[in-house]
Amino acid sequence: MLENLTDRLGSALRNLRGMGRISEENIAESLQEVRKALLGADVQFRVARDFIERVKEKSLGQDVIKSVTPGQQIVKIIHDELAALLGEGTTQFTDKKPLRVLMLGLQGSGKTTFTAKLAKHLAKKGYRPAVIACDVYRPAAIDQLETLARQVGVDFYGERDSKDVPAIGRRGWEWAKAQGCDAILFDTAGRLQIDSPLIDEVKRLRDAVLPDEVLLVGDAALGQEAVNVAKTFHEAVPLTGIVLTKIDGDTRGGAALSMKAVTHVPIKFLGTGEKVEDLEVFHPDRLASRILGMGDVVSLVEKAQETIDEDEALRMADKMQRADFNFEDFLTQMRAMRKMGSLGSIMKMIPGMGKMQVGEKEEKRLKHSEALIQSMTPKERRNPNILNGSRRARIARGAGLEIKELNALIKQFAQMKNMMRMMKGAKGKKMMKQMQKKGGLPGGGDFPGGLPGGLGL
Numbered sequence: 190m191l192e193n194l195t196d197r198l199g200s201a202l203r204n205l206r207g208m209g210r211i212s213e214e215n216i217a218e219s220l221q222e223v224r225k226a227l228l229g230a231d232v233q234f235r236v237a238r239d240f241i242e243r244v245k246e247k248s249l250g251q252d253v254i255k256s257v258t259p260g261q262q263i264v265k266i267i268h269d270e271l272a273a274l275l276g277e278g279t280t281q282f283t284d285k286k287p288l289r290v291l292m293l294g295l296q297g298s299g300k301t302t303f304t305a306k307l308a309k310h311l312a313k314k315g316y317r318p319a320v321i322a323c324d325v326y327r328p329a330a331i332d333q334l335e336t337l338a339r340q341v342g343v344d345f346y347g348e349r350d351s352k353d354v355p356a357i358g359r360r361g362w363e364w365a366k367a368q369g370c371d372a373i374l375f376d377t378a379g380r381l382q383i384d385s386p387l388i389d390e391v392k393r394l395r396d397a398v399l400p401d402e403v404l405l406v407g408d409a410a411l412g413q414e415a416v417n418v419a420k421t422f423h424e425a426v427p428l429t430g431i432v433l434t435k436i437d438g439d440t441r442g443g444a445a446l447s448m449k450a451v452t453h454v455p456i457k458f459l460g461t462g463e464k465v466e467d468l469e470v471f472h473p474d475r476l477a478s479r480i481l482g483m484g485d486v487v488s489l490v491e492k493a494q495e496t497i498d499e500d501e502a503l504r505m506a507d508k509m510q511r512a513d514f515n516f517e518d519f520l521t522q523m524r525a526m527r528k529m530g531s532l533g534s535i536m537k538m539i540p541g542m543g544k545m546q547v548g549e550k551e552e553k554r555l556k557h558s559e560a561l562i563q564s565m566t567p568k569e570r571r572n573p574n575i576l577n578g579s580r581r582a583r584i585a586r587g588a589g590l591e592i593k594e595l596n597a598l599i600k601q602f603a604q605m606k607n608m609m610r611m612m613k614g615a616k617g618k619k620m621m622k623q624m625q626k627k628g629g630l631p632g633g634g635d636f637p638g639g640l641p642g643g644l645g646l
Contacts, residue, residue: 231443321361
């Protein structure tokens with residue numbers, strides 16, 4: 190997420206952290222690098238300029254706290270200004286019932302997928318959502334929304350023989366009310382670029398359904414163009430919020446900073462992947478921390494709480510403390526971690542692990558490990574010591590993989606068990622505390638037993 194912006198800011202912040210004193214001259218020199226990083230990540234020129242001026246003013250006008258270095262204090266100021274630029278405090282989504290939400294955006298921005306994601310999110314909050322297909326131009330758009338609605342378990346309404354979008358929206362709204370739905374989401378058509386017919390249609394649809402929330406679904410990778418799109422839509426149909434999609438594949442990240450600053454419309458959600466689960470409520474302070482490479486432990490813990498059974502986690506922690514851990518337990522951990530999202534997205538949330546290269550190779554290795562364990566018999570999973578040559582050959586064949594991959598997995602597993610044995614007792618607890626203080630233990634005290642699926646990473 191936002192790797193380009195994070196990498197560019199990283200080198201500038203390293204220079205700042207080492208600063209022993211603050212003067213107008215060295216502040217200006219260091220902040221020039223921050224400004225270049227912002228511009229290189231497609232942050233709009235005026236937004237970058239104003240941001241640097243605010244940081245400079247606060248840095249020079251503030252006494253240095255004794256417990257931190259001057260450079261560290263400036264980094265803190267940059268973090269706070271980033272959070273303010275993105276939107277101060279936690280951005281709240283309305284909780285009224287009944288709720289009507291209108292989605293706007295260009296073609297390909299991810300409106301239909303986001304509509305399903307939001308429906309799933311609202312269902313967890315106690316709503317009964319319905320999605321209304323108002324994109325009557327894109328081939329298979331109605332079918333796509335119907336399929337996604339079925340996948341997330343929400344009501345669907347669409348008309349395949351009508352092109353009257355406002356009428357479809359109104360009839361869909363009336364139908365959903367009759368079904369007892371209290372969150373009605375309208376998926377609209379997009380264009381490759383904004384034109385008069387598109388704007389006219391969304392205005393008429395808005396007047397027909399009177400939405401409580403009007404969300405612009407914007408592709409985070411559009412950069413400067415995303416700002417123009419946001420301004421145009423906002424001037425035509427006043428927005429209540431922005432959704433940044435494809436944030437996981439964004440190479441620059443300037444859209445996240447610029448869209449909020451130029452439109453003064455809050456960012457409310459982040460789309461972090463293609464799956465219907467890949468949706469995050471937007472927290473400006475947390476995204477600021479991620480951009481600056483500081484991780485996001487709070488979001489990581491929240492994801493764990495949503496996906497990991499507490500009793501199971503405590504049972505697993507007890508087994509690991511007793512060094513009584515087998516391949517069945519490891520398989521359980523891997524599955525729990527996969528529910529939390531991709532390996533790369535999890536690493537980005539762990540302080541100090543943001544630069545760890547986790548791509549297709551690592552994700553593939555994790556899938557291979559799961560396949561190998563599933564090829565074992567229950568007896569072999571519970572007692573890896575019986576895995577002789579013939580058993581290993583059979584397991585590798587069953588998983589469709591080479592035996593060397595199985596041998597590597599077994600070796601890593603044995604190393605982890607040895608480490609668990611070393612951690613038993615008072616000496617081990619002392620070592621664990623020291624590692625946590627130094628940030629060398631992924632997951633720290635927030636996860637019983639550490640980070641799920643941590644083998645081989």
